[in-house]
Amino acid sequence: NAGVTQTPKFRVLKTGQSMTLLCAQDMNHEYMYWYRQDPGMGLRLIHYSVGEGTTAKGEVPDGYNVSRLKKQNFLLGLESAAPSQTSVYFCASSRGLAGGGAKNIKYFGAGTRLSVL
Amino acid sequence: GQQLNQSPQSMFIQEGEDVSMNCTSSSIFNTWLWYKQDPGEGPVLLIALYKAGELTSNGRLTAQFGITRKDSFLNISASIPSDVGIYFCAGPLWSGGSQGNLIFGKGTKLSVKP
Numbered sequence: 001n002a003g004v005t006q007t008p009k010f011r012v013l014k015t016g017q018s019m020t021l022l023c024a025q026d027m028n029h030e031y032m033y034w035y036r037q038d039p040g041m042g043l044r045l046i047h048y049s050v051g052e053g054t055t056a057k058g059e060v061p062d063g064y065n066v067s068r069l070k071k072q073n074f075l076l077g078l079e080s081a082a083p084s085q086t087s088v089y090f091c092a093s094s095r096g097l098a099g100g101g102a103k104n105i106k107y108f109g110a111g112t113r114l115s116v117l
Numbered sequence: 118g119q120q121l122n123q124s125p126q127s128m129f130i131q132e133g134e135d136v137s138m139n140c141t142s143s144s145i146f147n148t149w150l151w152y153k154q155d156p157g158e159g160p161v162l163l164i165a166l167y168k169a170g171e172l173t174s175n176g177r178l179t180a181q182f183g184i185t186r187k188d189s190f191l192n193i194s195a196s197i198p199s200d201v202g203i204y205f206c207a208g209p210l211w212s213g214g215s216q217g218n219l220i221f222g223k224g225t226k227l228s229v230k231p
Contacts, residue, residue, distance in 0.1 A: 004159075033218070040126075040223055041223060042121075042205060042221040042222055042223040042224055043160070043205065043207075043221040044221075045218055045219075045220075048218060058218065059220075090159050090160070092159075105150070105162055105165060106162075106219060107162075108152075108159030108160050108161070109159050110157075110158055110159050111157075111158070111159050
């Protein structure tokens, strides 16, 4: 998990509360991603960014917003947390999109474990 | 949506045994990746495959890119206790506006045989 740092590592929210998950990478990668991992579901893409100032929706974007104001940071926001958003959230980064060779390998952070009560 | 089907979902290993798992899709992929996730950690890349028929090793791990480009296999030889974890296959999806973002299988969980 070298190079991608997520904060916080754990968080408990009440329904309706808001919070921001922080992701920082020091590999000068253009692409950054937020995934959620639920038991038996694998990793599902929430939002991603192909460069500073850009964001795009992934597979499960509803209830989340993101911002990429600086190349090295990608923020994931929950405006009004719901119990269905209880999950483990992973940030990842890569030089390019997958399919183009080794430069496009994704590197993952250690995860943020979020519980919404 | 597009899915990668991993098999088996879980398995128990005894030290020294060989382990095999696979990943299949209804679509063609031009890249297959295998990740391992240890408890409480993020996934870490084990092996990347870029060409149909390619066979690549990383220590005791060997992965193959299926000839049909719709499947991939991961083998672990002479398993050891630290092999436990969840193994994910992943591949880039280009349809439906995904622009090559990775999709993941649901994982194969390796546990030590009691």
